[in-house]
Amino acid sequence: MNEQLFDTSLSVLQQIKIPHFTSRGIQLFVKRDDLIHTEVSGNKWRKLKYNLLQVEQGNFAGLFTFGGAYSNHLLATASAANKADVPVIGFVRGEELNENSNTTLKRCSDLGMKLIFLSREEYGMRNDKQYIDELKLEFTNYYFVPEGGGNYLGMVGCQEIWKEITLQIDDVFVAQGTTATSCGLLLGKPVNTTLHVVPALKGFDAYAEMFSKLKWFLFQDELASDLLEDVKIYTDYHFGGYGKYTNELLTFIQEIYKEHQLPLDPIYTAKAFYAMIQELEDVSFNKKTVLFVHTGGIQVCEEIEKKNKIKLFTN
Ligand SMILES: Cc1ncc(COP(=O)(O)O)c(C=O)c1O
Numbered sequence: 001m002n003e004q005l006f007d008t009s010l011s012v013l014q015q016i017k018i019p020h021f022t023s024r025g026i027q028l029f030v031k032r033d034d035l036i037h038t039e040v041s042g043n044k045w046r047k048l049k050y051n052l053l054q055v056e057q058g059n060f061a062g063l064f065t066f067g068g069a070y071s072n073h074l075l076a077t078a079s080a081a082n083k084a085d086v087p088v089i090g091f092v093r094g095e096e097l098n099e100n101s102n103t104t105l106k107r108c109s110d111l112g113m114k115l116i117f118l119s120r121e122e123y124g125m126r127n128d129k130q131y132i133d134e135l136k137l138e139f140t141n142y143y144f145v146p147e148g149g150g151n152y153l154g155m156v157g158c159q160e161i162w163k164e165i166t167l168q169i170d171d172v173f174v175a176q177g178t179t180a181t182s183c184g185l186l187l188g189k190p191v192n193t194t195l196h197v198v199p200a201l202k203g204f205d206a207y208a209e210m211f212s213k214l215k216w217f218l219f220q221d222e223l224a225s226d227l228l229e230d231v232k233i234y235t236d237y238h239f240g241g242y243g244k245y246t247n248e249l250l251t252f253i254q255e256i257y258k259e260h261q262l263p264l265d266p267i268y269t270a271k272a273f274y275a276m277i278q279e280l281e282d283v284s285f286n287k288k289t290v291l292f293v294h295t296g297g298i299q300v301c302e303e304i305e306k307k308n309k310i311k312l313f314t315n
Pocket residue numbers: 042043072073148150175176177178179180181182265268269295296297298
């Protein structure tokens with residue numbers, strides 16, 4: 001497989017000029033990973049790259065993964081596996097669904113992903129070792145990628161974002177789900193950079209989840225907690241929780257697009273960007289160079305625009 005299956009050079013660094021911040025010496029940049037590819041966008045190629053290489057180098061017959069009916073991860077996996085010519089199975093939450101239930105599932109199926117629909121009960125076992133081992137017996141020599149691509153190799157891929165940043169960054173903001181992207185950024189960051197994470201989930205214990213993921217790399221509790229001292233977690237910007245959003249957030253997305261031609265999605269990136277704009281009010285950010293990592297997710301906007309009868313991205 002070609003390591004450069006998707007061209008990350010498309011992910012430019014966009015400077016955002018907000019006079020109110022510029023006058024305080026704050027320089028704000030966005031790493032536009034959403035531009036990598038329409039389907040394998042944002043953190044998706046970062047998380048999938050080494051997993052797909054593993055399938056090839058380990059001589060696996062294919063891979064299987066999990067996702068909900070509108071999963072960004074499922075679609076990205078179907079698209080990347082199609083390009084890498086890797087057979088792929090997607091286990092979907094909801095036995096009542098089929099490949100024509102929505103555009104995401106239809107596209108996954110058209111890309112060659114074999115979709116298997118599970119009851120919510122069975123789907124609930126997606127992280128149980130015994131359940132995964134049974135699937136590995138049933139689908140012989142298939143490689144397992146967890147929901148969201150949040151495994152060790154996913155985190156290795158996310159560390160690579162730093163290779164493409166030549167500026168010295170004081171503070172980096174990112175949206176959080178499984179924590180794989182934020183942990184990857186944390187492991188690869190320069191020593192004096194602070195990582196600011198914004199969970200999209202309500203009541204999520206980001207610290208505990210990050211701690212356990214960091215231990216895959218660092219082994220010792222002490223090293224993981226030392227590294228977590230460079231992290232600030234903002235738990236109050238979930239806008240109701242995962243998959244939820246408010247009219248205020250939708251208006252914010254419209255305004256940011258109008259001002260800066262920066263598309264954000266209401267599930268992850270708009271929440272994190274909104275949090276960053278609020279937090280940058282603090283004087284401790286004066287004269288700082290700040291980076292926002294755009295983790296993609298824009299493809300959900302079409303569905304959200306239809307549902308709310310609005311346009312998010314107009315000039
Ligand atoms: C658009 C978008 N942003 C952010 C995240 C959160 O990333 P992670 O699950 O690695 O924390 C996700 C989930 O993968 C996502 O789809």
